[in-house]
Amino acid sequence: MAVASPGRSPGPLTRRPRRPGHATGVALVWLFAAFNILTGLWLLVSSVKSADGIFSSPWKIPTDFHWDNYSRAWTGGMFGQAAANTLLVVGGTAVLTVLLAAPAAYVLSRVTTRLSGPFTMFFALGLGIPAQVVMLPLFVVMNQLQLVNSLFGLTVVYVATSLPFAVFFLTGFFTTLPVELEEAAALDGASPLRTFWQVMLPLARGGLVTVLILNVIQHWGETVFALVFIQTTDHQTLSLALLGLLQQMQYNGADWGGLFAGVAIVILPVLAAYIWLGRRIIEGMTVGSVK
Numbered sequence: 226m227a228v229a230s231p232g233r234s235p236g237p238l239t240r241r242p243r244r245p246g247h248a249t250g251v252a253l254v255w256l257f258a259a260f261n262i263l264t265g266l267w268l269l270v271s272s273v274k275s276a277d278g279i280f281s282s283p284w285k286i287p288t289d290f291h292w293d294n295y296s297r298a299w300t301g302g303m304f305g306q307a308a309a310n311t312l313l314v315v316g317g318t319a320v321l322t323v324l325l326a327a328p329a330a331y332v333l334s335r336v337t338t339r340l341s342g343p344f345t346m347f348f349a350l351g352l353g354i355p356a357q358v359v360m361l362p363l364f365v366v367m368n369q370l371q372l373v374n375s376l377f378g379l380t381v382v383y384v385a386t387s388l389p390f391a392v393f394f395l396t397g398f399f400t401t402l403p404v405e406l407e408e409a410a411a412l413d414g415a416s417p418l419r420t421f422w423q424v425m426l427p428l429a430r431g432g433l434v435t436v437l438i439l440n441v442i443q444h445w446g447e448t449v450f451a452l453v454f455i456q457t458t459d460h461q462t463l464s465l466a467l468l469g470l471l472q473q474m475q476y477n478g479a480d481w482g483g484l485f486a487g488v489a490i491v492i493l494p495v496l497a498a499y500i501w502l503g504r505r506i507i508e509g510m511t512v513g514s515v516k
Contacts, residue, residue, distance in 0.1 A: 265496070272485040279481050291482055298487035301473060303458060307466035311445065314376055314462060318383040319440040322391050323433055325384065330395030331421055335407075349393050356386070356449055364453060374456040382454060383444050391436045398432035399425065438502050445495045463491045 271279050273290040299305065333344055363382060364373070372378025402425060410420040426433075448464040455461055458469070470487045474480055 265492075268485060268492075269489060272482065272489045274482055274485075276479060276481045279485070294480075294482040294486035295490065297480065297483040298470060298490060301483065302466045302470035302487050303461075304463065304466050304487070304490055306459065307461050307463045310376055310460060311462045314380050314383065315441055315444045317380045318387065318444055319437045321380070321384045322387045322440050323437055326388055326391035326395055326436065327426065327429070327433060328421065329388075330392050331399050331425060333392070333396045334399035335404075349389070352389050352393065359386075360449075360453060367454060373454055374460060375454075376460055379451060379454050379460075379462075382450050383447070386450075387440055387443070391440070394436060395429070395432055398429055402428050438498065442495050442499060446491055467491055 267284075270286060271283070272294055273292060274287050274294075275289075275291055278285075278287055363385075367373050367378050367382065370378070372381060406424055406428070407420050410424050415423070446464050447462075448468070451462045451465050452468070455465060461469070467487050470484060474484060
């Protein structure tokens with residue numbers, strides 16, 4: 226073992242050399258972020274312009290704000306009922322997904338048998354199945370169960386497609402929790418079910434909240450499944466209401482200001498939620514990815 230000579234201070238720590246593509250990658254990320262921010266700002270500005278102003282001066286901030294675009298979009302697209310349907314479906318999907326995924330993930334993270342690994346891989350494989358592949362079989366099954374054109378049926382579809390990621394993510398999160406707490410609870414006479422609900426579940430609150438938020442963001446503007454399984458306007462979600470507003474433009478004239486206002490109505494709640502809870506999402510995903 227080498228010993229430093231007396232009276233000689235150790236040299237400065239050498240920095241790890243950066244890889245050649247690091248600066249390029251950082252620049253591309255910042256360019257992509259700037260493009261999305263500028264696109265969002267342009268959308269918000271266009272939502273308060275007249276149709277003529279959008280085409281005559283697309284990059285200019287208007288002096289006369291047309292806030293009536295939002296009222297026309299809200300009434301013309303029937304966004305009121307669609308917003309209530311979306312809140313019901315998305316909220317129910319998020320809660321049911323967490324309630325079903327948390328016990329399954331806890332068992333997979335604690336039971337060490339030959340089947341635990343394949344079961345975890347089974348849920349992981351569900352992440353790679355495209356929605357278009359399962360669309361026809363899902364429709365046949367849901368039609369036989371008389372759940373087509375039903376908000377409950379759409380919620381069932383959303384929960385089924387959300388479980389693979391939720392279980393896979395929470396399995397990694399529960400793995401990071403110390404086993405000693407369960408052993409201490411068992412010594413105090415707590416049953417496995419009580420240990421899960423009263424000890425482990427509160428400790429996994431960060432992961433549960435992350436899954437809940439990601440689920441809401443994923444399904445708020447979902448269009449493909451809603452377009453297939455919802456067939457009447459009284460059950461439509463916000464994404465379908467926006468499509469209906471676009472179809473109205475083809476027959477009633479190009480109200481581009483109202484259309485941009487409708488797009489803003491759909492994306493602003495999700496954008497606000499992500500800005501408000503973005504740090505919690507990143508923290509939850511970081512903790513869950515490290516054992």
